Amino acid sequence: MARQWQCIGVQRKPPTAVIEAAHRAHALPFDDDTDFHNADRGFIAALSPCVIKAADGRVVWDNDAYSFLGGAAPTSVHPSLWRQSTLAAKQGLYEVVPGIYQVRGLDISNVTLVETDTGIIVIDPLVSTEVAAAALALYRTHRGGDRPVVAVIYTHSHVDHFGGVLGVTSQADVDDGAVAVLAPDGFVEHAVQENVYAGPAMTRRATYMYGSMLPRGPRDQVGCGLGQAPSTGEVAIIVPTIDIRETGETHTIDGVEIEFQMAPGTEAPAEMHFYFPRFRALCMAENATHNLHNLLTLRGALVRDPHAWSGYLTEAIDTFADRADVVFASHHWPTWGRDSIVEFLSLQRDMYAYLHDQTLRLLNQGYTGIEIAEMFRMPPALERAWHTHGYYGSVSHNVKAVYQRYMGWFDGNPARLWPHPPEALAPRYVEAIGGIDRVVGLAQSAFDSGDFRWAATLLDHAIFTDSAHEGARTLYADTLEQLAYGAENATWRNFFLSGATELRGGNFGTAAQVASPTMLSQLTPEQIFDSLAIRVDGPRSWDLDLAIDLAFADLATNYRLTLRNGVLVYRKVAADPATASVTVQLDSKFRLLSAAMGDFSSPGLQISGNQAALQALLGVLDQPDPSFDIVTP
Template identity: 70%
Template sequence: EMHFFFPGYRALCMAENATHNLHNLLTLRGALVRDPHVWSRYLTEAIDVFSGRADVVFASHHWPTWGHDEIVSFLSTQRDLYAYLHDQTLRMLNTGLTGTEIAEIIQLPPALENAWNARGYYGSVSHNVKAVYQRYMGWFDGNPARLWPHPPAEQAKRYVDAMGGIDRVVTLARTAFDGGDYRWAATLLDHAIFTDADHAAARELYAQTLTQLGYGSENGTWRNFFLSGATELQSGSFGTPQSTSAPTIVAQLTPEQLLDAFAITVDGPKAWDLDLVTDLTFTDLGRSFRVTLRNGVLIYLEREPGSDAALHLSLTKARMIALAAGDTSSPGLQIDGDAGVLESLFSVLDPGDPDFEIVLP
């Protein structure tokens, strides 16, 4: 996310670092936590370096801001927003509060709370505070009772049993729903569904609960998650709506990135007993790699082919991309040595499941 100044147009591009809402410090789809301290520092730098020379500020999303005073006000509000979330989260975690607790009690200053460009239409104060906590503290909040909990399905069975069975849990959830406490209803029904995913009353009430949570969300990504969960309960998983493996993107990957992609699909337990050594040469790039699979770990090192490898593959990068997709038979792949090594490698690859469920166990 780089800032660009175009002096001929007196125009400053802020990428996605200053938009007309609160952005994500951690995307709900999953990512590394972004650093709000650095974020705010570079907004300060942009104000200092460019605001006196810019007539317009624009970003990768949303509308432009015109005029010196408006530019400074807009960028300053954005800067203060991320700095405040960062600094206040750290202040409160240093008093012993957890991320969830901080997210419940933190209050933005009125000037930020009432600024339209700081509203949580995309990121939210709640999950951004938890992201700051995660960045510094990790998943463990220091309470030893939470150090080694049961996984969700096992927790659910125990909670449901302790509350008197699944029908009793659904009754309690109905009371919470009728009282407008959708958050508690969702928590109860989460346990119910993880105990019996086919319980009709639990599924229906859970879908209604998530729908109400979605309708009540100012934040677009929260709304999407709530309504996606409701859809899954009512009509089943609808899969991943987009693919990150578009051919034009994959074609730009380096050999190292392609091999990394291979490595994270290795099913470790299936590969525990394999000891494979392969030399891989990209004929169009003039680069070779020694690839080993041992202890369930695929490791690569750029080096010239050697006679000690059981298999030597020669192919173009485009053919490697096809190979990664499981195509081992089309032309353009030269195999020298034990072809069984390649067969053994592909037998332990797990490509993942883009249609996994988010509400059901």
Template identity: 70%
Template sequence: MAPGTEAPSEMHFYFPKYRALCMAENATHTLHNLLTLRGAVVRDPHVWSQYLTEAIERYGDDAEVVFTSHHWPTWGNAEIREFLGLQRDLYGYLHDQTLRMLNQGMQGAEIAEAIQLPPALENAWHARGYYGSVSHNVKAIYQRYMGWFDGNPARLWPHAPKEQAKRYVDAIGGIDRVLELARAAFDSGDFRWAATLLDHAVFTEENNAEAKALYADTLEQLGYGAENGTWRNFFLSGATELREGNFGTPTVTNAPAIRAQLTPEQLFDAVAITVDGPRAWDLDLGFDITLSDLDRSFHVTLRNGVLVYVEREPATDAALHLTLTKERLIRLAGGDLDAEGLDVRGDLGVLKQLLGVLTPGDPAFEIVLP
């Protein structure tokens, strides 16, 4: 068992008959993500490294092939021991050196610029940052231990990005001066600085055609120069948005087979994070739900903008008691009040008030514009 590594319940397993060791996604032919750029809980590189050590100690003398969930196998016992050892050292080094520099007073971005991998890791193709990167993994480790605040009080309460951008642009001398400096940075190849300046420019004047065009060119150059695939995707997605407009989220995760595996608790949690808090401040609702196909009942309340659910038998005097299947509950959470499959006792207006303050997520928000 290797929990808390690439996945919360990750595991490695060995097939003695074939002398084959599966390392799940913990020893791939790339540096993996410790924090996915799409957003997630920061993974633990310390235990990741330890579980690789355990795999080497348990199976390193016997394995003749090691394979993972996404990448090609490595054959030969000596090659396997070298591969797993370097992968182990990769995550261990990033963890330990980040904490060493953290304890010297450096913050995440500073550590990401200063850290150097040892030659054996730097020159191993399977340790390169094609998917995870040293830069954002180091900042993830810092985040895991220190959170978002780096201890500098000037960064404790900054303005929000749009208000900050207006002040930066004004301090620099106006939008024309910002664009002049950004063009100079672009022409000199300092695309990182150009992107920073242009970020402030479009957050001040989001419809400024010159700023958007130069920003798109800048992000495109950053994308072309990125070894890391996920960085490249973000840079080029930003350039596309600036040139062609918001293209939204290309896929929708709504597979019936996956939805069928969700527990009632997960469904209620999913609804809870769509409650528009301020609109629900003054509501005080309570009702019962019985899931007939699971033989389970819940009491649901909405108070102070917080949805709370407790598993218990329905009350005889409940303002509203709904009886339905779990699949019908999924449709109901989406606003489907059709009577089919819905047994209602009491005031359906209670449910309508709840549904009236639900705000689904936006799958097409801007990524480079305010």
């Protein structure tokens, strides 16, 4: 699957005096330059130019676009975020310790290369094939020569940690046993589910979250806090050959021992940490990075468990800290020295534990998620540490996530149990206030006074009443820009700027889906059926009553699919042509993907019985909308 790196430019307004004054008022420890020393430590070589293209000439990564970063922060960027973005944009090959190397700044994530007796282990091969190949080539040019890849480790089930695997190895080498692929138990299930089931909606929102369609610059996208942005090349997956199931499990790869710690249900549903005794080095996957992470990512996902997260960090400290000289992760830069490692991991642990415990304390006093987020403050020791700042996650939306995890979407107020949806609510508010021009006038007054949050609320109602109202669109875009300039959180900034861009220039669409053919090829038949079931248009299929037998020769298995009451149900049963509307025989599960797309001419696919029944099922499958509107109705 290919995605285009493209940017939509608009003319931005300058920051207001209110934003400039707010930036001057921040008391931040800029004299602490430890992170800059650590981010530069072990530097070997940069990729120059740091522009990576696909075979057809498309740019899939451009780190040089961030060359504006550095020096004093402009007034259009929160000074803390400017510092973080400057650090995250550093790129090149770095030595972590002799024998362990990282390539940073060639994607949103890092790829780590561990030298074994005769080859290398690749940890987390980035988002896409092209950038992973470039990273491996950079390593080999300056360090590794022709050392073969002997293993790949996926730390967890997010695409920026496995999608570039074909840039460092091949399916053939894995099939031949030349390369082992290690991953936490449940990896494939969760990797596929996240990218297929809700993939279209997540990808559209991720376009806002990462600022994927925005120009790079001081008034536009400056990164996403965790890195710059995901690369946009070919995404693939190779199924693991070794599933890591237990804490304390060890494996030796070409002479290098690895000790694993399971950490499921943390930053990802399937995640693990691991330790290299030979190098006294600890990999913390994505559970201890140089920012507050998301408990509920703005692109959408299941709410994560900060209680479990903090518990696994405690276990990592107790298990590995006395033996580790360095801790590194799949984003950002390492931390060296036992005392610094313990302090870093302890503050990361305390951050997630405090969010969890204090949110529960306050919700049990009757406060709602929004109220808790507004009053919540981290302890001074956590506020002073740069790596606990909310560049990617935020205290505000993480507190709301904890509330949602325990209490759900409803805050208990009966007036909010059955509200009107936005397109019905907005005209009522506008009418009550005195008409759309009156609303825009009040929003202008709020804007002028620096109350951009209230201005945005008023203008949201105006746009959902009349999305073509030019005055409302312009002022709304101006307002979102000011909110962006004031945000320490990069993903908030990107959401605000993406909304402003679409208000000024229209819907800019989204990147292609992460659910590439190679991802889809890893779906089990049950996962394919589930993905079909969530595409059934219920009202259009209320009156259909179908039974379809699917026989897979490669699996020696038959499934009965029934569609009734708008619900697609599947079971493993013996074939029964007498009761089936239609029988489909497939030589492999891959033919099912072809049939699901309406291609019945594929070799290895035989249909007997009422083919119209199969057509009827396909006829009620919805196509997802990958570019639905967000900031407008």
